[in-house]
Amino acid sequence: MQFDLTILGPYLGFLGQGAVLTAVICLLSLAGAVVLGMLVAIARTSQTAWIRRLAFIYVDVFRNIPFIVQLFFFYYGLPEIGIYIDAITTGVIALSIAGGAYASDAIRSGILAIDNGILEAAEVSGLSKRITFTRIVLPIALRTSVRPLGSVLINMILTSSILSTITVNELTGQAKIVASDTFRPFEVYAVLLVVYAALTWLVSIGISHLHKHLNRDLASEAA
Amino acid sequence: MRYSDFTTYDLLLLAQGLGVTIGLFLVTSLIGLVIGVLWGVVRFYRIPLLTPLITFIAELLKNSPVLVQLFLVFFGFPAFFHLNVTPVQAAVVTLSANTAAFIYVIAVSAIESVGREQIDAARAFGLSRWQILRHVIAPQAAAFSIGPLTALLVNQLQVTSLISVIGVMDLAKIGATLNLRTLKPFIVWAVVGLLYYLTAKLIAAVGARYETRLRRFSEFRGL
């Protein structure tokens, strides 16, 4: 058999729709993961032991259970307790929760890396804990964790392909349809593989630039 | 199939699924280890053509979804090469190759972790490149890579769950079967998740033990 890519021509728009859905899902999930990661990072640096413990358990559990199991837990489980949401929303929730476990690590090390003297300056000037956190700790921690959060995003792009197993027609889901329509699964999946690799490569370049841009003024504080 | 309650037979099913998961995990990890290290050695010898080719393939495998890789092998290979590929064969090929790509990265950085001056010194004593690899680099590289290796294996265990999508009767697939039959998603996926979690912890514990042992070994040699 010939390796013939022209058969994909008519399906480019169709696959493009899938790619757009993948992008939307990943961006929403990234936002969810960062918010969740921030909360968990706060919890993990909390003074109260049981809050720290709870946050640790969350991270530990969601990092050591396969994503597909987590996804099915929500997809089949939520209707059981009367929560009926569509597959895409379920997917975004599951990706956010799984991604949050990784994002919290990135943000937490960003928080721990902040120079103690800066926090003392904030404290003696009378800034409340809340203001210190929202105006000083978080902005610095988010900037310094751009790269690790970028890895979370890249992982999320790859993991989002699993949403095709719960009927979400993102990029991989659409490709499955094209493969069975054309009877050319080899071409379809080979191209898909390269497309994902190119996509994550582009994203990683973007992250590098974002990191440089956000940290351009953030060189070391010491004289 | 009419839905029905859990039976004691289900425990046997779960055990069987766990067995398949662990079995495939061990086999593909071993194959991946051998291939990945071989690729690392090829790079160490700077073999022309082969080295960039391997690097390219490893990058593709690392930066594309394992699910797509599975589809390519399971659906694409039979259609294109007119082969017969069973789900288990597809699983073994895909997981081994994917693991190899990540092992390759660990192997390369482990080899590079051994200081240039050590290699120069060994060369000055007239050791061949193979002798240097075998006696100077290998022991130190092993001690260096056990940590990242453990993390990788914990991750690869979770990746095995994807083979359920192409019909391998692993733990996740048994979960899906029980889920359909009993309609008790919370219990089913919690139990399946717990089994994965415990297996992951077991791998991490074994890795930690080897790490302390190898560290002691390499420290002793350092005296």
Next chain:
Amino acid sequence: MLKVENVKKAFGAATVLDGVNLTVSPGEVVSILGSSGSGKSTLIRCINGLEKLNGGRIAIDDFDVAKPKELAEARKRSATVFQLFNLYPHMTTLQNIALAPVEVLKRPRAEVEQEARALLASVGLSDKVDAYPAHLSGGQRQRVGICRALAMKPRYLLLDEVTSALDPEMTAEVLAILAKLAREGTTMLFVTHEVEFARQISNRIVFLDKGVLLVDLPTEEFFAASGGLAQPRIAQFLSKMKKD
């Protein structure tokens, strides 16, 4: 009045401050001298509430720093300039200065920013309003640090070795600003190794030795042969400082 009464502070088994008494009245400039490890920084950190006391009492205008509710009030009345500046790295000079007045004193932003610009102009940094700390020299950073403290309109300015991370040229530019503040009547409690400078601007000088406040004298008496210099520890300290 800033009052330090019989303050004790220990880290584990090591006693760092041992019954320190000190009063600073509005308008005074008081310098704290003492050799390395004598507890000068610790005393400042006790006053601004960064360290908990093991005994005694510190009150700023009668607000006890050991009581959480009063500490907030005490902190509004004092401000600290740090040795290593501790500027917020992700904020511009202007933002660094305006943050606390807006958030803590709840003053209108426009007004605060206008004052901040005036402060920056007064230390010769008009053109650095929108610069980030990383793009400033050490001396410039410390001048911003001083502006940040002054923007709180503190009744008491606490300074801990604010020039010891700077080279001589930068030190001179910062000391000039402090001298000007002293002339304008700013109340300052001032830890320094710059003995000559302390002599020029201080009303009083206190000397800490191994956590004990050895003397608390008007500047002239401190440097008089019959005053501070009569103490062997102080004579030794001063002659060593001269050599350096």
